[in-house]
Amino acid sequence: MSNISSNSLFHFTPKREYLLNILRQTFVPRYCFEEIQLSDQLKREKFESAIPMVCFCDISLSQISNHIKTYGEYGIGMTKEWGIRNKLNPIIYINPNSNVSESISKLAESVYQALDKYCGEVTKGISDEFMNLSNFLKPYKGNFKRGDKIYKNVRFYNEREWRYVPKIEFDSDVGNYLDKSHYSKPEVLQEENAKLLDYRLGFKPKDIKYIFVKDDNEIHQMMTELRNIKQRFSPKEIDILTSKIITTKQIKEDF
Template identity: 75%
Template sequence: MSNISSNSLFHFTPKREYLISILQQTFVPRYCYEEIKLGDELERAGFESAIPMVCFCDISLSQMANHIKMYGGYGLGMTKEWGIRKKLNPIIYVNPNSNISESVSQMAENIYQALDKHCSEITKNISDEYMNLSNFLKPYDGDFKRGNKIHKNVRFYNEREWRYVPKIEFDSEIKSNLTKKEFSNPTILENENNKLFEYRLRFKPSDIKYIFVESEKEIHPMMEELRNIKSRFSRKEIDVLTSKIITTEQIKEDF
């Protein structure tokens, strides 16, 4: 009987150079656009913004094929112990027709009204914590845009997402969220993404369980890339990491 969840947390990306960058620099958060619908009849029907994050899925390898198809065939499988140690958390999937939606909507309205009337240290702290919590919300289902391609009616709940979102203070020069307009401007987006380097999510070679490439012909080039990352890994660590390379072709065929 296969497990629904995994003992690993997986992060996939569409290009090998992105994977190599992660191995060189560790995980650097990037702003990702999210739209949360809370219900048309509520005082605040929803909200949208770009959130700085690194995302992982908690899916067994036997159920991974569709996820790889949508997010890319390169990635890392990290130990779940590492994720827990780094304070990652499963996100909350929101059904618009639910009590949770009503609570989130009312909380947001109360906080915005409080800030308008009296912006004190207390109200700023409450706003900070509300934003930290709301950054872990995601629709139960909806459309997903990846590059120029739109995937319709995706059930995000099936991804069992765990998320890392850096805690950014209310008055920090680094933005805790970007507006849709800011996110849509490539210059602003690149500039803001570059500021997130200090919040990178670090790992050691022993935290890695799998390194994924798309095909068997890419295994040897990936081994060479690992040997070139001398600033982060010792020769012994590189030897161990090369043994953890697996292809996403294997996952589709054998799991």
């Protein structure tokens, strides 16, 4: 019987160059826009901001074809032990107007009211921890934009997302979120993303279980490109990594 979840954490991307950048410089967080509907009966009915993150999933390979179709046919599979060691966590899926969403909405309002009245060390600390928690919220379902495509009523719950979000202090020069107006400006977004290089999520070759390319024609090219990453991997490590290359075509056909 196949597992519902995998013992690996997968990160897929639409371009081989993006995958190579991960192998060269590890995972670098990027601001991703999230809109979370909470409770339309309360003053603060939703969150809307861009959060610095790296996303993974633990969908079993036998069930992952639709995920690949959405996010891309190049990717990397990490051990789940690596993810746990680096404090990744499954996200919390929120159903609008549930008791949980109502509690989060009320808590958010209380935090913002406290900051308005007095911005001291205690209130800043509370705000930091609330932001760290809210960065792991996602709607149970909703619309999703990928490039020029908009997918309607996507059930995000099926993605089984694990997330890395760096802990950024309240008064840091690096924003722990971006509002929609800043996120919508490409030059601002590029500048803010560049600041996240110091929050990279590192790994060693032994933490990698799979390297995914699109089809058989790209295996040899990926092997050559791996051997060119000499600054990070030893020749022995590169030989081991080349043995972990698998194609997304194989997944679709054989799993």
